[in-house]
Amino acid sequence: MRKLFKALAVTALAVTASFSVAKAEGYPDRPISVMVSYGAGGATDFQARIVTMMSGNEELLGQPMVIINKPGAGGRVGWNWLATEADADGYTLGVYNIPHFIAQSIEGGVKYSADSFEPIANWGTDPAVVIVPKDSPYNTIQELIDYAKANPGKVTLSGAGLFVGHHIAALQIEKAADVKLAYIPTKGGGAAAMKAVIAGEVTGGINNLSDAYRAREAGNVKILAIADDERDKDFLPDVPTLKESGYDVDDSSVNFRGIMARKGTPPEVIEKLAKAVPEMFAHKNVAAQMKAGGSPIKIMNREEVAKMWADRQTYLAELLKDLKK
């Protein structure tokens, strides 16, 4: 009996082993799960669903990508899971948000860092903008900051969470203008932060360009400034950058979104993904849908993303160390 059991176990092992060899060769032979660490319906989730829609095309990956949402604690829950529990076989990928996950790993209390993941490709950028309700007395960023200088800590600004792009932008503004602001992180991400602004619960807010653009189109908010190096020519040509307005804030809070894999994924799989995924992002159907949704596209390949990650890592480490003083 024991012999039989042993024989069975050996066969089982052999079968599993042969499967894992086959995995890298015929990759992908089944649908690929893509983990988004924010809830369904948020900007990241919505864009991820659009940019992955062509994955099933034969000339791209030939298998569909399926979005799984693991929201919680500003993304920490999802990235923790990807770094520690996901299978590193190329069938479970994740969406990254820079600067969020790097800033969180510098802050500590999480099980991941930039070294836990392999970048694949970037699909878009979404700069943070400063907004106020439409009936707010402030019409320019200077007016708002001047008021904040006169009343330290009285200006409340809503944002999507702690150590996400919005929070970084708020910290940078505080440092550049030497003011004290009350940053209010919301549960429920950018949409909840936007609601707080429109309903007048807070003085203003920091939100994604795409969401703020829509809210302004609907006549609900005023956009005072954009936290980027240049103005946005496509959607908000009339909104000044913070730098133009006299506050030394650069583009380090700009939210980069793209796809990554867990460290330890077979190199052949990464290679295949690094080639196919940027092509998938560049597909004309994807471009059309992204434009319709008011979401700026910026495609970067694996090397470019790796460099961007490294740059942000050094920059954010310094910024956060500075700000904590």
Place this chain on the structure above:
Amino acid sequence: MTASTHRLQHLVPATLIFALAATVTWLSFTREPADAFLFPRIISVVMIGLAAWNFARAALGLARVGTGLSTGLLIRTAPGVAVTLVYVFFVAKWLGFYAASWLACVMIYALYDPTPHSSAAWAKRILVPAGFTVIIYLLFNTLLKVQTPRGIFF
């Protein structure tokens, strides 16, 4: 069930819940940052008060609601619960969800089916769960594209 075993039985969960409430209270008041533990502190204080009240009622024999456990109940449920635990905690991931689910259904059917063990009965016990597993496969894998963990048999 006699009155004294009833009282004894209610004391066990009451003690466990009190111990849990005490642990939660201790953790809430010792962990940092204090800001994040404001709500746990409020809840744990209410919880430990209620748990103490509940314990007192159980100790005085005032806990009337709930039938408690009987030996007969434990004997009847034990095999099923054992299959459930092994299925969910070990076999599902090891064999793959679909094979494990089929096996678990066959086991439960065989354990709780009173018809004598004839080959016709066994054929039914194997085929009915197989049919059900196929429906589950079509729903979750084919339609919803849920990627289950890779076990030995898919």
Place this chain on the structure above:
Amino acid sequence: MEFLGYFGGVFEPVAFMLLLGGTIGGLILGATPGLSPTMAVALLIPFTFQLEPTQGLILLGAAYTSTVAGGAVSAILLKIPGAPANIATALDGHEMARKGQGAKALHMSFMASGVGGVLGVLLLIFLTPLLAKWALAFGPSHLFWMAILGVTVIGSLDSRSFVKGLLSGCLGFWLSMIGYDDIQGAQRFIFHDALTGGINIIAALIGIFAIPQVIEMFAKGRVPSSISSLNVERQSLMASLRETFMYKRALAIGTVCGSIIGLIPGVGGQIAGLLAYDQSRKFSPDRDKFGTGHPEGVIAAESANNAMVGPSLVPLLTLSIPGSPTAAVLLGGLLIHGIFPGTDLFDNHPQVAWTFINSMLIGQILMVVFGIWISGWAARVSKVPTPIMAGAVLVLSLFGSYSIQQSMGDVYIMLVLGLGMYLLEKFGFSAAPLVLGLILGPIAEANFIQGSMIANAGDGLIDYFLTGTLNLFLIAMVLASMAYSFWATMIHEPRVAASRAAQTKAEAAE
């Protein structure tokens, strides 16, 4: 009356086929444990890429409506609420099914859903601009008081033991705090890696309701397969219809509760069903029959959770603010077609907006028709012998809890909570208050923390939470609800019990 002009769009062949398909598909997805309406709608988004904007929205709207109602099927037949919205349906619905009234419970739940749903959409059509202001009036302090109002229901939700009901609620509250705290990012009570993401409400629901069911089936021992797990009596449609409309009070309370709660962004439909259930019990002369398979419970819960659908879209369509996770997914469905909700939607794309809203109206009616048709199958499901049923529910629980986030951790949490709940139930604790605590915990906490941050920058805590008409109104409701619970448990029930005991004594003497 502008909307009447756009009914034609709903009946175009392609649009109508999509409406039909969305409704039937939604009912099936909704009846699958673990698939909440939000997930079902998110799953359908890729299908809308190839469609015209209006057609895509019709599909999503139909799916939203019918998944909410479809959840009642598994809640009634298997006691697995497919989504938080269906918890209250399971309480009396499953008891009815156990008494052989499964078909009747399903008929009534779909009819009540239809009534609530149609009225909810009509509110959306006629009162949108007015309601939009109302939706925005709810800030963190008000949402906090709303959650506390929900908490006061906990004590009365379990009528068997007041202490144990409250203690179950506390347990639920504590469970909701496990994991990363959402605002500060601190780690709390993480005893095991599976808990880092916190306890997923849907996995918890499956465990807490379905696993005790499975063990109950084991406890029956070896039952001959000629005895089926549930006995379903035939039920004529007319009789169901007549009876549904007999309970006008439950229908009215359900619809009103559902519409009001649906409007408030951030609370959503999760508690609409439970609050309506509790309110209609408080106002019912048959108060004591609730929980034993009383149709009023099913009607109140189901009319509430479908009444919520229409108003929950008000903040989305007028202000572009998604009030619930499902509305957020629908927003995505609009955006990919370049349609921005808000004034732009009604001014520049009226055919999209009104055709969508009208299709939800027609969808509600189709949902009732097909729901009743599916109820016919209930008789077949219930002929399944107990051991097969036990296995099937167990397998569905595993797949359901896994597919929420494709995580084994959720599966383990599901089973551990389920086994724990079975033991707790044996000792007089009950599931409903625990689940309510689990749902309300995060709402109360996040809004309190957020509110206090805003208050500290402004007028201070006391001013922020205790002044203003809406705050005072909600506080008054909280006090009234607490007073009622106190009266019911401390004064009314002992008196009823005493008079009942006296009556039996007198009868025995005769």
